[in-house]
Amino acid sequence: MVVAGAGLGGLRAAEQLRAQGFTGEITVVGDEPYPPYNRPPLSKEALLSSGDAVRAAELAASLAFRPRAAAGDVRWRLGRTVVAADLTARSITLDDGEVLGWGALVVATGLRPRRLPQTAPARGRHTIRTAADAAGLRHEVRPGVRVVVVGGGFVGCEAAATLAALGCAVSVVEPLPVPMVRGVGHRVGAALLEHHRAAGVQFVTGTGVSRLIGGRPGHPDADRVRGVVLDDGRTLDADLVVESVGSQATVEWLDGNGLDLTDGVVCDNHLRVEGRADVVAVGDVARFPNPRFDSVPRRVEHWCIPGETARRAAGTLIAHLNGTALPDASFAPLPSFWSDQFGLRLQSFGAPGLADRVEVLEGELGQLPAGVAVGCHRGGEVVGVILINIPPARHPGYRSLLSSAATPAAQLL
Numbered sequence: 001m002v003v004a005g006a007g008l009g010g011l012r013a014a015e016q017l018r019a020q021g022f023t024g025e026i027t028v029v030g031d032e033p034y035p036p037y038n039r040p041p042l043s044k045e046a047l048l049s050s051g052d053a054v055r056a057a058e059l060a061a062s063l064a065f066r067p068r069a070a071a072g073d074v075r076w077r078l079g080r081t082v083v084a085a086d087l088t089a090r091s092i093t094l095d096d097g098e099v100l101g102w103g104a105l106v107v108a109t110g111l112r113p114r115r116l117p118q119t120a121p122a123r124g125r126h127t128i129r130t131a132a133d134a135a136g137l138r139h140e141v142r143p144g145v146r147v148v149v150v151g152g153g154f155v156g157c158e159a160a161a162t163l164a165a166l167g168c169a170v171s172v173v174e175p176l177p178v179p180m181v182r183g184v185g186h187r188v189g190a191a192l193l194e195h196h197r198a199a200g201v202q203f204v205t206g207t208g209v210s211r212l213i214g215g216r217p218g219h220p221d222a223d224r225v226r227g228v229v230l231d232d233g234r235t236l237d238a239d240l241v242v243e244s245v246g247s248q249a250t251v252e253w254l255d256g257n258g259l260d261l262t263d264g265v266v267c268d269n270h271l272r273v274e275g276r277a278d279v280v281a282v283g284d285v286a287r288f289p290n291p292r293f294d295s296v297p298r299r300v301e302h303w304c305i306p307g308e309t310a311r312r313a314a315g316t317l318i319a320h321l322n323g324t325a326l327p328d329a330s331f332a333p334l335p336s337f338w339s340d341q342f343g344l345r346l347q348s349f350g351a352p353g354l355a356d357r358v359e360v361l362e363g364e365l366g367q368l369p370a371g372v373a374v375g376c377h378r379g380g381e382v383v384g385v386i387l388i389n390i391p392p393a394r395h396p397g398y399r400s401l402l403s404s405a406a407t408p409a410a411q412l413l
């Protein structure tokens, strides 16, 4: 068994294979030099609490997942990149030319951040995906430093809040009218925008970044970012730029196998990669249909998904290897996502991004710190719930709305 990718999905896949009875050899290949570690703190408390001299290795070690005994005999090949796969020959090739054969393969290579197209200036530009990224950014942060965050998605907004707490002067540039709109919709996004502004982050919405400005030509800092030019012609000064313009699935190593790799790896509801019984995908890279919502395969970039897909995918592979039947029951995980921004704890259940209408169930959108609950509807169905500063003990009640389709959420409550 070979697992490509040593993040949360790769780790959980190895653990689940053992937990569900697979006794053969398991090798996990990961291009980062560290054992699997937790990414969500990289834009939140880990960035805030780590000193400016923090090193990536220390950060990764402080966030490492506790090893579970079930996967104690897994072979880890860390600091090695899978560069190619031949699904017909059942092999993968590593960056040093080594070829590993497999009886079954788990695709767990996750995402990498998209970058702005301009390659220069190169210095002072950051993304936040890995411990190395976060350490590199933290190293350049000082009180008073001017930071432009390009992109107002969840990671961009978390980074803005954290960098502001570190004393930076932060601006966020977002082409849409409100931030986080794909995750929370316009009304909640607008309320979060006001909360960020009140906390001192400058938001420039409705325009993108057309280009980056470097230092004076010939000057030692010529290749260091000094500002951004917006699509509407305005200029923002910047000592640092955080590029938070989305992610792309890390799938190029699967090229040449006839798979649809346009946005992750398309899978069926058993997580089998199209046309293959011996290849599954897990985590951020897996594009699978969730019958809870519809039959459209989608990627879900939530921390809970690697664990859930790994459990399902391990069962699929073990059934294949043992020649036993796959379970009839469909796989319908409930997506769950949290975010921390300026003292707000946002918790989402379901898929609010699919909603065509939202309904405030509790509290007021103008008073987020006091607690707000929002139901998200598609037609007559509740497809998502967004809770902001609602105590965790009350989350199960709201979460249960998602299994009660076609009844207005307020009536259910």
Ligand SMILES: Cc1cc2nc3c(=O)[nH]c(=O)nc-3n(C[C@H](O)[C@H](O)[C@H](O)COP(=O)(O)OP(=O)(O)OC[C@H]3O[C@@H](n4cnc5c(N)ncnc54)[C@H](O)[C@@H]3O)c2cc1C
Residues within 6 Å of the ligand: 004, 005, 006, 007, 008, 009, 010, 029, 030, 031, 032, 038, 039, 040, 041, 042, 043, 080, 081, 082, 083, 108, 109, 110, 111, 128, 129, 130, 155, 250, 253, 282, 283, 284, 285, 300, 301, 302, 303, 304, 306, 336, 337, 338, 339, 340
């Ligand atoms: C900054 C940040 C904040 C987040 N905050 C939250 C949050 O608050 N709440 C939430 O629910 N989710 C959050 N997430 C999302 C969550 O962390 C991810 O959903 C989760 O990490 C996905 O795990 P994964 O194993 O699928 O992918 P990854 O964690 O990306 O792991 C994939 C691994 O494979 C490696 N790899 C890629 N290509 C190759 C190759 N060719 N060969 C070998 N190895 C390779 C990668 O380097 C990586 O180590 C956040 C993510 C980030 C980056």
